[in-house]
Amino acid sequence: xxxxxxxxxxxxxxxxxxxxxxxxxxxxxxxxxxxxxxxxxxxxxxxxxxxxxxxxxxxxxxxxxxxxxxxxxxxxxxxxxxxxxxxxxxxxxxxxxxxxxxxxxxxxxxxxxxxxxxxxxxxxxxxxxxxxxxxxxxxxxxxxxxxxxxxxxxxxxxxxxxxxxxxxxxxxxxxxxxxxxxxxxxxxxxxxxxxxxxxxxxxxxxxxxxxxxxxxxxxxxxxxxxxxxxxxxxxxxxxxxxxxxxxxxxxxxxxxxxxxxxxxxxxxxxxxxxxxxxxxxxxxxxxxxxxxxxxxxxxxxxxxxxxxxxxxxxxxxxxxxxxxxxxxxxxxxxxxxxxxxxxxxxxxxxxxxxxxxxxxxxxxxxx
DNA sequence: TCTGGGGTCCTAGGACCC
DNA sequence: TCTGGGGTCCTAGGACCC
Numbered sequence: 001x002x003x004x005x006x007x008x009x010x011x012x013x014x015x016x017x018x019x020x021x022x023x024x025x026x027x028x029x030x031x032x033x034x035x036x037x038x039x040x041x042x043x044x045x046x047x048x049x050x051x052x053x054x055x056x057x058x059x060x061x062x063x064x065x066x067x068x069x070x071x072x073x074x075x076x077x078x079x080x081x082x083x084x085x086x087x088x089x090x091x092x093x094x095x096x097x098x099x100x101x102x103x104x105x106x107x108x109x110x111x112x113x114x115x116x117x118x119x120x121x122x123x124x125x126x127x128x129x130x131x132x133x134x135x136x137x138x139x140x141x142x143x144x145x146x147x148x149x150x151x152x153x154x155x156x157x158x159x160x161x162x163x164x165x166x167x168x169x170x171x172x173x174x175x176x177x178x179x180x181x182x183x184x185x186x187x188x189x190x191x192x193x194x195x196x197x198x199x200x201x202x203x204x205x206x207x208x209x210x211x212x213x214x215x216x217x218x219x220x221x222x223x224x225x226x227x228x229x230x231x232x233x234x235x236x237x238x239x240x241x242x243x244x245x246x247x248x249x250x251x252x253x254x255x256x257x258x259x260x261x262x263x264x265x266x267x268x269x270x271x272x273x274x275x276x277x278x279x280x281x282x283x284x285x286x287x288x289x290x291x292x293x294x295x296x297x298x299x300x301x302x303x304x305x306x307x308x309x310x311x312x313x314x315x316x317x318x319x320x321x322x323x324x325x326x327x328x329x330x331x332x333x334x335x336x337x338x339x340x341x342x343x344x345x346x347x348x349x350x351x352x353x354x355x356x357x358x359x360x361x362x363x364x365x366x367x
Numbered sequence: 368t369c370t371g372g373g374g375t376c377c378t379a380g381g382a383c384c385c
Numbered sequence: 386t387c388t389g390g391g392g393t394c395c396t397a398g399g400a401c402c403c
Contacts, residue, residue, distance in 0.1 A: 014403090035371035045371045048403085060403080066368050079371090106374085106403050190401050223377070252372060289395090299370075305396055339371085 003171075005124045006240060007112040008146040008154035009095060009131065012163035014108035016050040018087050019077055021140050030056060030074035034064050037254040042068060047079055051163065084108075090139050098131055103240045111151055113240035121147065121170050128166055149174070152236035155187055174234035179206030186231055193220070208232040245283070245347065250293070251275045252341030258297045260336055262327070269322045272342040277315040280344065286311040288346035290318055292325035295339040304329045311348050318344060 011017065015033040020026055030053035036044040042064040049058045049067075056071040064076070088107045095102055101113040118124045128145045135143055142164040146157025149171045156178070157167040169177045178186075184194045186205055196219070202208050209232035217225030230236070251272045255264065269292070280287065289307040296302065304325035308317070322342045 037371065043369085045369095047371070061370080063369050064371095066370090069368085109403075188401070192400060221378080246374075247376095248374075250373075254371070301398075303397060307395060341372090 004113060004115045004149055005118060005121065006148055006151055006154040007114055007124070007128055007131070008148075008151070008158040009091075009110050009112065009135075009143055010145070010155075010158040010162075011091065011108035011141060011143045013048055013050045014088075015048045015079060015084055016053075017141050018084050019080070020050065021087075022083065026075045028052065030058065030071055032058055032064075032067055032074050032076050033079055034067075034076055035079055036064070039254060039256060041065070043254075087139060087141070091135060091141070091143075094134055094138055095131070097134075098127065101240055101242075103242055111154065111240045121168060125166070125168050128168075132164075132166060150234070150236040151238055151240065152187060152231060153177075153234055156181070156185060159185070175209075178232070178234055179204060179209070181205045183208055188227070188231065193224075196220075205232050245285075245349075247347060248343055248345035249276055249279050249285075249287075249347065250291070250341055250343030252293060252295075252339055254339045255337065258336035258338050260330065260334065262330060265326055265330070265337065265340060266323055268340055269326055269342060270319055272340070273315060273318040273322055276342050276344055277318055280313070280347075284350045285347045286313040286350050287318075287344035288312070288348065289344065290321040290325070291341075291343040291345065292322050292329060293339075293341035293343060294326070294329055294333075294337050295341075296333075297336040297338050299338070302329060302333065307346070311346070313350060318342065 016031045031050040032053050033047045034044055035047050044064045046060055046062050046067050048060050053074050058067045058070050092104055095110055099112045099114050103111040118127055124147050128147050144158050144162045144165040146154040146167050148154040148157050148169045153169050157169045160167045183189050183197050213229040216228050288311045291303050291305045294302045306321050
């Protein structure tokens with residue numbers, strides 16, 4: 001685990017950049033990719049936006065209606081997942097050409113362990129530049145790359161300057177690099193942890209590294225305390241590992257209106273179950289647990305889970321179990337529901353499964 | 368200004384077994 | 386009447402990420 005060289009590749013404003021590639025006429029304009037909730041009008045949230053839109057304050061997570069007020073002239077497009085998945089496949093294929101030791105982190109991000117491929121960080125920098133060039137020439141898209149001695153540093157580095165950036169952090173530069181950054185720049189420190197740390201007078205990663213492990217453990221518990229202490233010093237031993245497959249598959253939707261009507265909820269569960277089943281079936285996966293997810297009108301998330309005796313694979317099991325769980329939940333809670341979801345987990349490949357290559361091909365056909 | 372949808376990982380309490 | 390400790394699995398909730 002010592003002296004590794006890790007790359008993190010992060011596609012710039014991915015969904016919006018994909019749309020710019022497909023529709024060159026929108027390039028240069030503010031572009032906003034939207035997830036509409038189906039409640040009519042502009043109900044929904046922004047998934048991502050390009051840099052022109054960000055100048056107006058339009059960023060991921062804000063309501064579409066608010067974004068429209070910030071800039072009514074911007075180009076608003078619905079998400080086109082099939083397009084982004086196809087382009088993602090192109091990018092990942094290119095990356096695989098540079099190193100077999102790859103971990104795809106999301107649709108637009110990946111880690112590469114190039115320890116065995118290059119002698120030092122200077123060579124790593126050249127390789128990273130080469131990767132950026134090849135992605136640009138083959139897909140016409142820009143990305144930002146971070147190079148560091150571990151995943152944590154590589155990821156923070158890829159985020160450090162954007163877009164179209166290349167940032168190298170050598171082992172001896174870690175503390176200098178991290179110390180002035182905000183604590184929320186540390187991957188894994190979000191809003192809640194950030195606020196609690198602020199209350200302790202901690203604003204930068206440097207401040208955090210000045211806290212004792214004991215105090216952090218006292219405040220955040222054993223695992224998180226130790227992790228915070230190590231992360232603040234740029235220590236991260238997690239390996240780059242190819243993820244074999246997903247651990248869970250779910251679908252969640254926003255209801256047309258808030259409701260406690262069991263018939264409406266049942267109908268929605270049946271549709272969601274079928275969609276989850278569809279995803280399982282192409283991958284030839286069985287499941288051992290089913291979860292019903294309910295998000296109430298006040299945006300609280302509730303879950304009801306059931307673990308089966310043995311691995312199942314039938315649509316009917318998903319439907320029946322999810323509906324039973326929903327009934328239990330509804331008998332306990334008289335709250336209006338805004339969104340509901342169905343999720344299966346403890347996934348297991350069925351016998352006579354496909355190879356990974358066959359699986360990838362099949363999935364492309366399915367999409 | 369009214370809030371999407373896909374995930375991962377961790378925690379705490381209880382059941383159950385040895 | 387009082388009575389251990391460890392391990393594993395399950396459930397519900399929460400933080401976080403893209």
